[in-house]
Amino acid sequence: MGIVRIAGPVVVGDVEGASLGDMVRIGEAKLIGEIIGLRGEQATIQAFEDTNGLGIGEPIESTHFPVSVELGPGLIGSIYDGIQRPLDTIKMISGDFVPRGITIPSLDRDKKWHFEPRAKKGDKVSKGQVVGTVKETELIEHRIMALYDGIMDEVREGDFTVEESVAIISGKEMNMIQRWPVRMGRPYGEKIPSYEPLVTGQRVLDTFFPIARGGAACVSGPFGSGKTVVQHQLARWSDADVIIFVGCGERGNEMCQVLLEFPELTDPRTGRPLMERTILIANTSNMPFAAREASVYTGITLAEYYRDMGYNVALQADSTSRWAEALREISGRLEEMPGEEGYPAYLASRIAAFYERSGVVKTLGGGEGSITVIGSVSPPGGDFSEPVTQATLRFTKVFWALDAQLAYMRHFPAVNWLNSYSLYIDDVESWWEENVSKDWRELRDRAMALLQRESELQEIVKLIGTESLSDEEKLILEVSRxxxxxxxxxxxxxxxxxxxxxxxxxxxxxxxxxxxxxxxEKITDAGLEIILKLPIRAKISRAKYLTDMAGFDQIDEEIKKSLEGEDG
Ligand SMILES: Nc1ncnc2c1ncn2[C@@H]1O[C@H](COP(=O)(O)OP(=O)(O)OP(=O)(O)O)[C@@H](O)[C@H]1O
Ligand SMILES: [Mg+2]
Known part of the structure; x- marks a missing residue:
């Protein structure tokens, strides 16, 4: 009875009345785990906590509920581990982790929130409809959604804890907290196509390889190529309402940096602390594998909850390779038949299920919300042909390929413009046309073509030197630079x-x-040398530091003058 076998994070034992996917408490220590296999009464469990010290015969109890998260006011600004236990930053940094088996509620049970009704007595309400709001932070209004269809019997304005009843819908009390199983996507009305970019303020991304709101992107690159910096930049600057950052099994010190850095950052649009619209989920490599596995699901479920309120959410997972490694590790312990490079055969379907939870949706409440997912992948040796990158690219429509060579030359963001792509360009084109300029697409495509031409020319230069190039070709090299x-x-x-x-x-x-x-146009008349020596070139190089558009008018004016002037 009880535990019959323990192999690292995998525990086998008898669990009364168990169902697949149930959350369990393992042993005297009451470690948290999940049933991932069942044969009769015998369950195979992945433990989310360190199993050291567990003994054969110790009891396993099912909670009769799948692994789930708590949803309600107080999520924003929180720092959680992979199974949504609040992490105390200081403890985390001193290496003093959450004690095993402890049950800490994810949401504060004592804090009072001011609930303001959005529906009144007698109203017909439907599940998912916003029936009240709570000011969660200065930046986020938390919208409380009806849990049932029915008639509003009673709704109360006032200060309540998450567990206190705020309304009665057709005889059923409703409070501000609910549980949701992490592996199950939350319901929505329908998915709707997206024609708007998620603006990141990063030029190479927005102009050359844009991601649509509700889209999915893969940022992949070798060690030190700048994946984390790109993710941080997006967390900070992208025009999403809510940011969910999942630090999945990265090196301990790197995650500490996030935990130290994020609370210090300010939201550029409002000047308020960035944490007022951010949730951090932190797993370090010294936490058990299974907790990393859970963290991406925890993250996406929280994202769905805010999407359902009508927000644009950006979810960033850094790095999903650590998640895939967790799958491989668990699969190995289960002695499953390994697929490519030891990853389980279901790797691709797991990755698909995660990215498929992105999208713009019509919410049950009738509004519109979105989740944009950006996952980093850390391919060993930077080899993009490895299984995790390949599987990810099948389900994401943007590939930001970071390049060791560029990073080495300190060209950042080290996005390789020849390997990267975005399949959203056609979708966001009209947004750029309407909001920026009619000729955006043409300009972008022409610049891209120049860069491609540059790389061909560089091949020639490598073989036979610059001398073989015409002036026009040399100009292409200079402009590409x-x-x-x-x-x-x-x-x-x-x-x-x-x-x-x-x-x-x-x-x-x-x-x-x-x-x-x-x-x-002027190259034959004026000569390349003279053109290349024009002082306007230095001004173009400093143009990125301009803060108003008049500066660009001046530059264009001067380009015109200096090049037409040469004509004499
Ligand atoms: N946009 C940028 N501007 C300036 N420097 C950058 C930029 N991106 C990356 N760097 C530099 O490159 C270093 C490594 O970047 P980063 O930690 O993001 O790499 P990584 O790909 O996440 O690495 P790992 O695989 O180890 O997680 C940074 O510490 C920084 O010095
Ligand atoms: Mg990193």
């Missing part, structure tokens, strides 16, 4: 450069291309 160094390169650590709005992105690229167009 402007695109690379003055547009694509963007410092995350420079006060102005760290973020570029869409209009400025457009104007900056347009000035570079304008220079190219005029220079190309």
């Amino acid at each position: 402007h695109i690379r160094e003055d547009f694509l390169y963007q410092s995350a650590f420079h006060e102005i450069d760290t973020f570029t709005d869409t209009m400025k992105q457009y104007r900056l690229l347009r000035s570079i291309m304008y220079f190219y167009d005029l220079a190309k």
